[in-house]
Amino acid sequence: MSWTVGELARLAGVTVRTLHHYDRIGLVRPSERTSAGYRSYDAHDLDRLQQVLLYRELGFPLDEVATLLDDPEADPAAHLRRQHGLLRERLERTQAMVAAVEKEMEARQMGISLTPEERFEVFGDWLPEEYAAEAEERWGDSDAWAQSQRRTAAMTKEDWLRVKAEGDDVERRFAAAMADGVPADSTAAQDLAEEHRQQISRNFYDCSPEVHAGLGRMYVEDERFTAYYERIAPGLAQYVSTSVQANAARQS
Amino acid sequence: MSWTVGELARLAGVTVRTLHHYDRIGLVRPSERTSAGYRSYDAHDLDRLQQVLLYRELGFPLDEVATLLDDPEADPAAHLRRQHGLLRERLERTQAMVAAVEKEMEARQMGISLTPEERFEVFGDWLPEEYAAEAEERWGDSDAWAQSQRRTAAMTKEDWLRVKAEGDDVERRFAAAMADGVPADSTAAQDLAEEHRQQISRNFYDCSPEVHAGLGRMYVEDERFTAYYERIAPGLAQYVSTSVQANAARQS
DNA sequence: GCTTGACCGTGACGCGACGTCAGGCTGTTG
DNA sequence: CAACAGCCTGACGTCGCGTCACGGTCAAGC
Incomplete structure (x- = not known):
C-alpha cells in the first residue's frame, strides 16, 4: 500500500505543504519517488508521520521531534x-486550568476577587515537587508518578492551596538562608532540605533520601527546575541542590 | 498596586519581550508610564493579561484575542x-488522544496493527456535529453544549464509530448529490438536510429547525466548518448550508 | 489522439509571535 | 559616584508553515 502526498495529507489531516516541508527538512521523507518525481509514501512513512504529529501536538519543535525519533535506542514502545x-x-x-476558570467564575459570583498570585497559579506557578515524580519515572524506575497521581487526584482545592503554601514557605526560607549567607551545606540548610523531603513524602510520593538526592541533582541539570528556582532568587537552584544532596549524604 | 515590566513578567510567567510585543500591538498596554518612560502596569492591566494568556494558551492568534477582548458587548462572565x-x-x-495511544499500545501487545484510518482518528477527524454544540453555546443561548457533553461522555467506542459512520454517510450523499447537479434547495437535498438534523438530535442534542438553520449559516461563516466540508468536496460547505436553511424554511 | 481539470513538482516570498542582540538611559545600593 | 541590575527602543533572526507563481503529469471523456 502506498499513497501520494495528497492522499496522505487527507488521511492525516495535514496540508500537502506540510508534507513538502517535512520532506525538505528530512523529518518525514517519502520512501520512494515515481519516475515522474512524485512522492510515494508507504506504511512505514505513515507510521513515522503519526509519531511526528503526536509530538508536534504536544508542543515539541520539529528539530526536537527529529532527534527524539532518530534516537537509535528508542523503540516504538518507548x-x-x-x-x-x-x-x-x-x-x-488542562484539568487544573478548568478548575482555575471555575474558581474564578465562583469568585465572581460571590463578588470576591482573587489575588494576582492566585490568578496566575495555573500559568506561572509550576510546582516542582509535583513534576519531580514524573521526572523520576521518566528516568527509569518506580511508581512514584502513579503514587503522586493517586494522591493529587484526591486532593481538594483547599488541599492544593495548603500544599502550595507549604512549598512556598520552605522555598522562601531557603531563599532567606541563602541571602543571609548561610552555607548551603550547613546544618541549618540541611534541616530545611530535610523538611523539603518530608513535605514531598507527605504530599506526593515516598521520597527516600536517595531519591531526594537525585532530585537535588536535577535542580541544576534540568533547565525547567533551574528556571523555577532561579525565578525565586538567582542562585537558589544551586543552593537548594547542594543542601538537598548534603542532607542525603548525612543520613546514609 | 503597580508593577514594572519585569515584575509583571515574573508574575505571569512570560518574558519581558512578550510584554513589549503586546504593548506594541496594542493588546496589553501599561495604563501608565513613569516620567522616565518606564511601563507601569496596574491590576486592570494584569486582569487583561490573564485573559490574553488564557486565550493564547487555547490557540487563538493574538489579533483574534484582541477582537474577543475588545468586543464592547461582551461581559466578563461570557x-x-x-x-x-x-x-x-x-x-x-486530550482524553481521546490518550485513548488512542492506549489503543495503539494494546494493539501492539496483541501483535495486531491498526488501519491507517484508525491511526489518524484523533488528528484528522473532527466531527462538526459535535463542535456545533459548542458553537451554539458560544453564540448565546441554551444548554446544548451541556447536553451534548452528557451524551457523548456516555458513549462507548462503538457508539462513536457508529455516530461517525452515520455522519460520514450523510456527508457522502450530500457530496454525491452536489456532484450529480442536484440543486441545493431541491426537495431531495432538503431531505438529506432533514436527515442530518435528526442525526444531530439523536446523537448530540435537540436540534430544532431554527438551530439547524443557524448551523447552516455557520458552515459558510465559520472557517473551521467551511474547511471541514471543503476538504470533502469543494463547494460542499455552501451546498450543505443552502440545503439546511432551505429545509428549515420549509418546516416553518 | 486531444483536451480538460485535478493533482504533482520546485522555488520564493510572507507572516505571526516572539527571541536575541545592540546601544543607550535609569535607579538603587554600597 | 561607581557599579550593576533593570528599563528603553530599534532591528534583524527564527520556526512552521501559508500562499502564490509557473510548469509538468495523469486519468477521463470526447
Whole structure:
C-alpha cells in the first residue's frame, strides 16, 4: 500500500505543504519517488508521520521531534510510553486550568476577587515537587508518578492551596538562608532540605533520601527546575541542590 | 498596586519581550508610564493579561484575542463561560488522544496493527456535529453544549464509530448529490438536510429547525466548518448550508 | 489522439509571535 | 559616584508553515 502526498495529507489531516516541508527538512521523507518525481509514501512513512504529529501536538519543535525519533535506542514502545506520559501530564494541566476558570467564575459570583498570585497559579506557578515524580519515572524506575497521581487526584482545592503554601514557605526560607549567607551545606540548610523531603513524602510520593538526592541533582541539570528556582532568587537552584544532596549524604 | 515590566513578567510567567510585543500591538498596554518612560502596569492591566494568556494558551492568534477582548458587548462572565467551554473541549480531545495511544499500545501487545484510518482518528477527524454544540453555546443561548457533553461522555467506542459512520454517510450523499447537479434547495437535498438534523438530535442534542438553520449559516461563516466540508468536496460547505436553511424554511 | 481539470513538482516570498542582540538611559545600593 | 541590575527602543533572526507563481503529469471523456 502506498499513497501520494495528497492522499496522505487527507488521511492525516495535514496540508500537502506540510508534507513538502517535512520532506525538505528530512523529518518525514517519502520512501520512494515515481519516475515522474512524485512522492510515494508507504506504511512505514505513515507510521513515522503519526509519531511526528503526536509530538508536534504536544508542543515539541520539529528539530526536537527529529532527534527524539532518530534516537537509535528508542523503540516504538518507548515512544508510546513517553507520549502517554506527556498526554497525561497535559490532561492534568488542562484539568487544573478548568478548575482555575471555575474558581474564578465562583469568585465572581460571590463578588470576591482573587489575588494576582492566585490568578496566575495555573500559568506561572509550576510546582516542582509535583513534576519531580514524573521526572523520576521518566528516568527509569518506580511508581512514584502513579503514587503522586493517586494522591493529587484526591486532593481538594483547599488541599492544593495548603500544599502550595507549604512549598512556598520552605522555598522562601531557603531563599532567606541563602541571602543571609548561610552555607548551603550547613546544618541549618540541611534541616530545611530535610523538611523539603518530608513535605514531598507527605504530599506526593515516598521520597527516600536517595531519591531526594537525585532530585537535588536535577535542580541544576534540568533547565525547567533551574528556571523555577532561579525565578525565586538567582542562585537558589544551586543552593537548594547542594543542601538537598548534603542532607542525603548525612543520613546514609 | 503597580508593577514594572519585569515584575509583571515574573508574575505571569512570560518574558519581558512578550510584554513589549503586546504593548506594541496594542493588546496589553501599561495604563501608565513613569516620567522616565518606564511601563507601569496596574491590576486592570494584569486582569487583561490573564485573559490574553488564557486565550493564547487555547490557540487563538493574538489579533483574534484582541477582537474577543475588545468586543464592547461582551461581559466578563461570557468570556469565562466561553473559556470554560473551550477548555472542556480540549480536555476531551486530550482524553481521546490518550485513548488512542492506549489503543495503539494494546494493539501492539496483541501483535495486531491498526488501519491507517484508525491511526489518524484523533488528528484528522473532527466531527462538526459535535463542535456545533459548542458553537451554539458560544453564540448565546441554551444548554446544548451541556447536553451534548452528557451524551457523548456516555458513549462507548462503538457508539462513536457508529455516530461517525452515520455522519460520514450523510456527508457522502450530500457530496454525491452536489456532484450529480442536484440543486441545493431541491426537495431531495432538503431531505438529506432533514436527515442530518435528526442525526444531530439523536446523537448530540435537540436540534430544532431554527438551530439547524443557524448551523447552516455557520458552515459558510465559520472557517473551521467551511474547511471541514471543503476538504470533502469543494463547494460542499455552501451546498450543505443552502440545503439546511432551505429545509428549515420549509418546516416553518 | 486531444483536451480538460485535478493533482504533482520546485522555488520564493510572507507572516505571526516572539527571541536575541545592540546601544543607550535609569535607579538603587554600597 | 561607581557599579550593576533593570528599563528603553530599534532591528534583524527564527520556526512552521501559508500562499502564490509557473510548469509538468495523469486519468477521463470526447
